[in-house]
Amino acid sequence: MSNLSYGYWEVSIEKSGRLKLPTALLRALPEDGRRAFYVTHGFGEHIMLWSEEAYREQMEFLNSLDRNLTRIKQYRNAFLRNTAYLESDAQHRIVIPKPLMELYHINKEIVLLLDNGKIELWNSSRYHEKFDMTPEALEKLNEEIHLGRFEAEKEVSDELS
Numbered sequence: 001m002s003n004l005s006y007g008y009w010e011v012s013i014e015k016s017g018r019l020k021l022p023t024a025l026l027r028a029l030p031e032d033g034r035r036a037f038y039v040t041h042g043f044g045e046h047i048m049l050w051s052e053e054a055y056r057e058q059m060e061f062l063n064s065l066d067r068n069l070t071r072i073k074q075y076r077n078a079f080l081r082n083t084a085y086l087e088s089d090a091q092h093r094i095v096i097p098k099p100l101m102e103l104y105h106i107n108k109e110i111v112l113l114l115d116n117g118k119i120e121l122w123n124s125s126r127y128h129e130k131f132d133m134t135p136e137a138l139e140k141l142n143e144e145i146h147l148g149r150f151e152a153e154k155e156v157s158d159e160l161s
Contacts, residue, residue, distance in 0.1 A: 054117035
């Protein structure tokens with residue numbers, strides 16, 4: 001496995017509806033985690049493609065929740081709806097289930113975003129609408145986030161003193 005546990009790729013879905021996973025993305029995953037995935041609803045306007053390890057972690061979390069609570073049951077059922085196990089073929093291609101493709105408006109051009117075994121699949125246009133930023137806007141956001149963390153850490157540090 002490479003040291004890269006994140007990455008960004010823009011790819012096209014084949015006419016047959018298959019998605020070829022980029023070689024660089026596959027190299028970022030453990031060797032035994034490059035063929036099998038779980039596909040689910042994302043937490044936003046995207047589809048999630050989970051490595052088996054990441055999916056096991058998510059399921060451990062889901063299984064730790066009290067299923068007797070209506071909101072928990074609603075969350076579990078919504079998350080698990082349309083979940084599918086996928087195995088890639090010899091060319092590392094997978095087929096995303098049509099209901100998910102339609103729900104998230106996934107068409108020919110998509111963005112893949114890898115984050116520690118979790119792969120977000122976005123409609124390319126929607127991804128860029130939502131996340132494209134000028135360098136100045138990114139700088140400002142970075143500053144806000146770091147200042148926010150610093151202030152929160154300072155408050156905790158002050159309370160401990």
